[in-house]
Amino acid sequence: MTEKQVTIKNRAGIHARPAAMIVQTAGKFASRINMIKENETINAKSIMGIITLGASYNSTLTIQADGPDEEQAVEALCALFDHRFEEE
């Protein structure tokens, strides 16, 4: 299992568009990927789940992956957060 913490750096937080990007990226991997905020765990392959997390600006999430390509999956997702989902 690979785990990494990320902070949300885009002002708007995770709304529909970033959520779609996360789901698209997560969907490319075979691993089981979860996102954790406080103690709520959500499947990173489900859009509604990610939006319901209510992840706003500056909040911290944990990305957790378990499976054959777990390291690449976590890395790819972290890259999305680092690039602020191509937003401000």
Added chain:
Amino acid sequence: MKDFTVLDLLNLDLTEHDALDLRCLAGRPGLTRVIQVPDLNRPGLALGGFFDNFAYQRIQIFGRGENAYLAKLALDNSYDNIRRFFRHQIPCVIFTHSLRPSEIFFRICEESGCPLLQTGLSSSDFSARIIRVLSNIFAPRETIHGVLVEVFGLGVLIRGESGVGKSETALELVERGHRLVADDAVEIRCVYGNIPLGSGANKVIGHHMEIRGLGIINITHLFGVGAIRDKKQIQLVVEIEHWDSNKDYDRIGSQAATTEILGIQIPYLKIPVKPGRNIPILIETAAMNERLKGMGYYSAKEFNKSVLKWLESENARTVYLQNTDLF
């Protein structure tokens, strides 16, 4: 769980029969104090000066009895016990029957930074309500990936991997007149000790669904308020998965499989998906069959009983016929 503060208690949005009718009289800065134990204490013994095993972590309730004793202490001009009482880190004190303590009590309370609340309810009414409210708030909870639908009055949780068609199945069920409770993220709380109550993890953006190819749709607007529900007890868990020809699926249905959620056993079915299998209709049938079981009728068992009975009568007949052949 996030810390539950006294302010959260005041801000609870409760319906009429649960309303706590609380207001804050003093000690506003202390409203950020955290309620750690979902329990109450009547501080009679403490006010009398006996502080052994004093349950200070609990919400302290002052009813008519405690208030009368406070009045007596005021007459005797003895406030030591009250000062000692407030030296503990108490979450809050609540006066019932709209009682108001004396000015000196107010001042001691204010100095200690402990919030002082008042309710118009009687002590027994208030105790019953707040215990009910707190035990629901402190109930163990879990967020599960799945869709919760009410089918013929039965709460059915549809689980399965992403992309297996949970939302599509739920959409067809809604289209057939059943109700959506939550899509994707279902928050389950164990209330009253053994009831798994499911609801949407977020009220503000609830009752939306994501369907591949359509995007996000609003179920309330598309199908009307009759197509949604806020919360529902989970009475059946259906797991849908891709058909695996190496696996054995239940063919008779006489074994009652269960799955565990928050320590509660819930009837469980596994339905494989394959072209030509209409999952919504299978789930509808499963729900009706589950209700039938609730009434004490087990289709598979009753069927087997009639088979056994028929075999027995057939046996008897052959024996009889063989006997007649002898003559």
